[in-house]
Amino acid sequence: MTPSGNDVCLRLDEVRDLAYSVLNRAGCDEDNADAIADTIFKAERDGAHAHGLFRLPGYVASLKSGKVDGRARPVWERIAPSVLRVDGANGYAPLALRTLRDPLVELAESQGIAAAALIRTHHFAPLWVEVEAIAERGLAALACTAYKPAIPPAGGAKPVYGTNPLAFAWPRPGGDPMVFDQASAVMSRGDVMIAARDGRPLPEGVGIDARGRPTTDAGEVLKGAILPFGGYKGAAIALMIELLVGPLIGERTSPEAKAADLEDGGPPRGGEFILAIAPSRFGNPGGWADKAEALFKEILAQEGVRLPGDGRRARRARILKEGVTVPGDLYRTIRDLT
Amino acid sequence: MTPSGNDVCLRLDEVRDLAYSVLNRAGCDEDNADAIADTIFKAERDGAHAHGLFRLPGYVASLKSGKVDGRARPVWERIAPSVLRVDGANGYAPLALRTLRDPLVELAESQGIAAAALIRTHHFAPLWVEVEAIAERGLAALACTAYKPAIPPAGGAKPVYGTNPLAFAWPRPGGDPMVFDQASAVMSRGDVMIAARDGRPLPEGVGIDARGRPTTDAGEVLKGAILPFGGYKGAAIALMIELLVGPLIGERTSPEAKAADLEDGGPPRGGEFILAIAPSRFGNPGGWADKAEALFKEILAQEGVRLPGDGRRARRARILKEGVTVPGDLYRTIRDLT
Numbered sequence: 001m002t003p004s005g006n007d008v009c010l011r012l013d014e015v016r017d018l019a020y021s022v023l024n025r026a027g028c029d030e031d032n033a034d035a036i037a038d039t040i041f042k043a044e045r046d047g048a049h050a051h052g053l054f055r056l057p058g059y060v061a062s063l064k065s066g067k068v069d070g071r072a073r074p075v076w077e078r079i080a081p082s083v084l085r086v087d088g089a090n091g092y093a094p095l096a097l098r099t100l101r102d103p104l105v106e107l108a109e110s111q112g113i114a115a116a117a118l119i120r121t122h123h124f125a126p127l128w129v130e131v132e133a134i135a136e137r138g139l140a141a142l143a144c145t146a147y148k149p150a151i152p153p154a155g156g157a158k159p160v161y162g163t164n165p166l167a168f169a170w171p172r173p174g175g176d177p178m179v180f181d182q183a184s185a186v187m188s189r190g191d192v193m194i195a196a197r198d199g200r201p202l203p204e205g206v207g208i209d210a211r212g213r214p215t216t217d218a219g220e221v222l223k224g225a226i227l228p229f230g231g232y233k234g235a236a237i238a239l240m241i242e243l244l245v246g247p248l249i250g251e252r253t254s255p256e257a258k259a260a261d262l263e264d265g266g267p268p269r270g271g272e273f274i275l276a277i278a279p280s281r282f283g284n285p286g287g288w289a290d291k292a293e294a295l296f297k298e299i300l301a302q303e304g305v306r307l308p309g310d311g312r313r314a315r316r317a318r319i320l321k322e323g324v325t326v327p328g329d330l331y332r333t334i335r336d337l338t
Numbered sequence: 339m340t341p342s343g344n345d346v347c348l349r350l351d352e353v354r355d356l357a358y359s360v361l362n363r364a365g366c367d368e369d370n371a372d373a374i375a376d377t378i379f380k381a382e383r384d385g386a387h388a389h390g391l392f393r394l395p396g397y398v399a400s401l402k403s404g405k406v407d408g409r410a411r412p413v414w415e416r417i418a419p420s421v422l423r424v425d426g427a428n429g430y431a432p433l434a435l436r437t438l439r440d441p442l443v444e445l446a447e448s449q450g451i452a453a454a455a456l457i458r459t460h461h462f463a464p465l466w467v468e469v470e471a472i473a474e475r476g477l478a479a480l481a482c483t484a485y486k487p488a489i490p491p492a493g494g495a496k497p498v499y500g501t502n503p504l505a506f507a508w509p510r511p512g513g514d515p516m517v518f519d520q521a522s523a524v525m526s527r528g529d530v531m532i533a534a535r536d537g538r539p540l541p542e543g544v545g546i547d548a549r550g551r552p553t554t555d556a557g558e559v560l561k562g563a564i565l566p567f568g569g570y571k572g573a574a575i576a577l578m579i580e581l582l583v584g585p586l587i588g589e590r591t592s593p594e595a596k597a598a599d600l601e602d603g604g605p606p607r608g609g610e611f612i613l614a615i616a617p618s619r620f621g622n623p624g625g626w627a628d629k630a631e632a633l634f635k636e637i638l639a640q641e642g643v644r645l646p647g648d649g650r651r652a653r654r655a656r657i658l659k660e661g662v663t664v665p666g667d668l669y670r671t672i673r674d675l676t
Contacts, residue, residue, distance in 0.1 A: 080450025080619035082420040112418025113453045113613075117620055140586065142578075156640035160633075168578045180574040230568025236518040236646045239637070240480075240506045247629035248478065248615065250622030255636050275451075275613075277586065281418035282455055284588030291585035295498075298593050299577070302494035308574045 006328035015324055016041040022337050026060040028070035035094035039125040044324045047315030050190030051126040053326055060337045062266025068122045074099040082111045088121030096121050097130050105137045108276035117249035118272040127167035128181035135169035135177030140277040143167045144241040148258040148268055151185050152225045154232035157212030159225040161238035162254035163189045173289050180308035184238035185226040192218050245271040344666035353662055354379040360675050364398040366408035373432035377463040382662045385653030388528030389464040391664055398675045400604025406460045412437040420449045426459030434459050435468050443475045446614035455587035456610040465505035466519035473507035473515030478615040481505045482579040486596040486606055489523050490563045492570035495550030497563040499576035500592035501527045511627050518646035522576035523564040530556050583609040
């Protein structure tokens with residue numbers, strides 16, 4: 001750890017250890033603290049600071065309030081031939097996701113395609129961590145989740161849908177998977193929160209205030225609504241996600257999650273929907289990888305074009321070498337969490 | 339049929355009969371002509387003119403050129419426990435889709451979730467027709483397909499991805515399903531073609547010309563590129579669709595489809611990916627429908643807000659009463675197709 005003016009520089013193993021010890025002290029058992037710390041480590045490693053240490057105070061707040069069980073033991077069962085359900089037992093999502101990974105990969109490999117429905121979890125982390133881990137096992141993966149109302153329906157001004165991210169990963173034998181993870185909102189709530197914390201204005205078109213008026217003030221947008229990306233089309237995707245992670249699997253929609261939440265600073269209880277697809281079972285077992293690489297090559301032939309996730313992987317390479325810079329205020333807040 | 343100035347008014351049964359007889363005369367057998375005419379009928383019924391009679395000259399062109407087999411006999415097989423493959427036998431997609439519907443619905447009901455991979459088909463119709471038919475059977479459905487390059491990758495100017503629509507339908511017991519069907523492009527290629535035909539300018543931000551410059555000239559956009567909706571996020575969805583309907587199932591990506599196409603005015607050969615999800619098998623068999631209706635109610639509580647597909651269903655109600663108005667030029671072109 002090297003202090004640098006107001007900021008603090010941490011190596012990645014220090015990030016992981018810091019997260020683990022804070023979570024463990026706050027009531028997480030070893031398995032839960034380890035799974036959450038690993039997610040925070042991966043977020044900081046890839047420069048996704050809005051999902052990294054920045055979230056620790058929220059994680060701790062919901063352990064302290066009793067909303068989330070730091071000793072949860074997630075349990076999975078096969079509820080249909082191609083469907084797993086994972087009961088997160090009211091804990092944070094990372095341990096539930098770790099629990100389902102092997103059975104989901106095995107089920108998709110045997111069935112061709114398989115879905116996992118996560119219930120009774122509290123999701124506070126980026127989805128790309130999850131789909132990337134499945135794609136590293138050679139499968140394509142899609143995941144989505146809801147949160148609390150942030151996005152208005154098309155034509156409306158009052159938030160109903162969560163920022164509702166959709167993540168997708170495609171395996172690339174011999175290399176890192178192609179991964180994207182995008183909020184249905186123009187900007188993720190995490191990034192709006194970071195802007196509000198730093199007092200930075202948002203770009204035009206990101207949000208509206210509580211009275212439905214366009215604003216670039218991040219604090220006002222947090223009280224109002226974040227707009228869907230691409231207008232009504234992004235709103236339609238947000239709605240699809242609500243249906244998959246709420247009614248379909250018997251968990252809360254974003255409005256239900258908010259109504260039931262303690263508002264203690266941590267994430268509400270909610271659901272997640274994950275799809276795993278085995279390319280070896282879809283009729284092109286010998287050719288899928290090369291055909292995808294040919295497409296990637298065609299895309300990258302244009303100057304200035306990158307694949308989704310390439311920027312994140314470039315940040316990863318840099319941060320693995322250089323470590324993480326943590327704002328001093330955040331570092332002190334985390335250090336003082338008990 | 340009632341002439342009205344230059345336009346021609348047709349009843350919906352006349353639309354279907356006209357499409358059937360034109361296709362049958364052009365080389366389709368009864369099953370293929372019936373399946374395609376039904377799709378054209380549904381497009382016109384719902385006011386989706388860009389996918390209705392407007393497409394008949396293209397359908398006929400590819401029958402005449404020999405690119406598409408009007409007597410194709412699609413065949414399905416189960417290639418993994420939860421995956422069907424349908425070989426369209428080089429015909430148009432509607433008969434292949436009709437062929438797979440029963441087995442896909444049955445497979446999803448038994449497995450919880452099932453996918454269908456369509457290969458060797460020529461797709462020239464709207465996806466909502468397909469997902470709506472599955473949702474009318476009580477399942478949720480998602481479908482996507484590619485075409486020929488129309489959208490540049492994020493940061494690029496040269497088209498790589500097709501307009502790549504994504505459609506989703508959610509069953510509503512006792513009512514019509516909630517359905518959306520949206521191109522990954524800001525505007526569908528069909529709508530750009532209609533604007534070009536009518537000499538109407540496009541809104542700003544829809545497309546760029548062959549040299550990458552923004553333009554509102556629909557003809558120039560057809561030579562250049564249509565932009566993805568929501569910027570890089572829409573482009574990421576277009577890429578995901580390419581991977582699912584190309585490499586995964588062993589069919590052509592949009593660039594491959596264009597390279598192999600005769601450019602005879604009809605659709606290229608390509609693939610389609612369909613997912614059917616049985617809400618009765620995801621852990622909330624007794625509650626999924628009511629929970630979704632509660633969400634829809636919350637959405638509709640805001641003034642001026644509609645659900646995706648509500649506009650289309652309103653057009654359906656009107657057109658079922660009033661019939662279809664066909665531009666005179668189009669009517670004469672179709673009548674003279676032999």
